[in-house]
Amino acid sequence: MESTRRTFLTLTAAGLAAPALINAKPSLAKAQKKGKQITGVYTHQVGNFEVTALLDGALLLSPDWVVGYDEAKAADAFANQHLPAQPSGHAIPVNGYLVNTGEKLIAIDCGTTDDFTPTTGNYHKSLAQAGVTPDQIDHIITTHLHVDHIGGLIDAHGAAIFPNADVITNQTEWDFWHDDTILAQADDAFKGFINIARTRTAPYSDRITLAKTDAEIVNGIELVSLPGHTPGHIGVHLRSEGEELLIWGDIIHAPKLQFENPDWALAFDVDQNTAKATRARLLDRVATDKVMVTGMHMDFPGFGHVVRKGDQYQFEAAAWDYNI
Numbered sequence: 001m002e003s004t005r006r007t008f009l010t011l012t013a014a015g016l017a018a019p020a021l022i023n024a025k026p027s028l029a030k031a032q033k034k035g036k037q038i039t040g041v042y043t044h045q046v047g048n049f050e051v052t053a054l055l056d057g058a059l060l061l062s063p064d065w066v067v068g069y070d071e072a073k074a075a076d077a078f079a080n081q082h083l084p085a086q087p088s089g090h091a092i093p094v095n096g097y098l099v100n101t102g103e104k105l106i107a108i109d110c111g112t113t114d115d116f117t118p119t120t121g122n123y124h125k126s127l128a129q130a131g132v133t134p135d136q137i138d139h140i141i142t143t144h145l146h147v148d149h150i151g152g153l154i155d156a157h158g159a160a161i162f163p164n165a166d167v168i169t170n171q172t173e174w175d176f177w178h179d180d181t182i183l184a185q186a187d188d189a190f191k192g193f194i195n196i197a198r199t200r201t202a203p204y205s206d207r208i209t210l211a212k213t214d215a216e217i218v219n220g221i222e223l224v225s226l227p228g229h230t231p232g233h234i235g236v237h238l239r240s241e242g243e244e245l246l247i248w249g250d251i252i253h254a255p256k257l258q259f260e261n262p263d264w265a266l267a268f269d270v271d272q273n274t275a276k277a278t279r280a281r282l283l284d285r286v287a288t289d290k291v292m293v294t295g296m297h298m299d300f301p302g303f304g305h306v307v308r309k310g311d312q313y314q315f316e317a318a319a320w321d322y323n324i
């Protein structure tokens with residue numbers, strides 16, 4: 001046995017020393033390595049609704065952003081997903097979603113701006129890749145008014161990119177970011193958040209629809225209150241032909257960590273305790289009711305189910321839809 005193995009290794013070594021067979025043929029392929037992904041577009045059917053995930057890019061999530069972070073637990077979570085530990089941070093995507101009901105084309109969040117980070121700002125390229133132009137969009141629902149969700153509303157000159165869409169925002173969310181008392185008491189970092197919420201939506205000021213939650217905005221599309229990350233943070237629950245999907249905004253920011261550690265909060269949560277309570281309640285509900293979910297920081301395209309694993313959770317990505 002040993003001698004056979006040795007013979008094999010000797011032959012392999014000899015083989016490696018000889019010129020590779022394919023070198024005998026002149027190379028034709030001259031394409032450059034891409035070095036990066038092309039735009040990301042993926043469509044999933046929910047009853048009669050066509051839901052398209054659009055990838056804006058990815059952010060490097062630093063452990064410093066995660067409140068409650070424990071390096072050993074994080075390493076366990078990565079290992080359970082067959083990944084190396086990434087103690088200095090890991091990539092999380094930024095997604096937007098489009099819902100085509102057959103009558104309405106609705107964008108749910110629209111990515112970052114071009115200059116937010118070098119690895120984001122591709123929402124509009126993905127939108128074009130999906131064959132959609134901004135003037136075709138009827139409504140834009142914002143899950144909340146953070147830059148990675150509303151940055152794509154305006155161009156580099158501050159002008160509205162979507163000429164025909166109204167912007168549907170939760171009333172509580174709007175009031176919070178437009179409260180001058182909060183602005184006056186904010187530190188410089190938080191003033192930056194407030195400034196973004198105001199400037200990105202300002203060009204749409206004559207077509208903002210302030211919505212209450214837990215009401216259908218069109219047939220089969222309900223806004224759901226999921227407060228904590230921001231005061232008026234919402235999800236969008238789609239129901240059609242007996243199928244459903246909850247687009248849960250930022251309930252999970254770090255899917256590789258927070259399904260196993262749902263009590264870890266984000267430094268950017270306006271109210272961390274409420275965010276944790278909302279996450280706990282929602283994970284329990286979608287796992288119990290087997291509701292398909294996706295979200296703006298779920299690994300692209302993000303569709304799948306939450307399953308219970310002891311007192312933790314695990315995410316099971318939906319099967320790929322081959323209807324191309």
Ligand SMILES: [Zn+2]
Nearest residue numbers: 146148250296
């Ligand atoms: Zn976000």
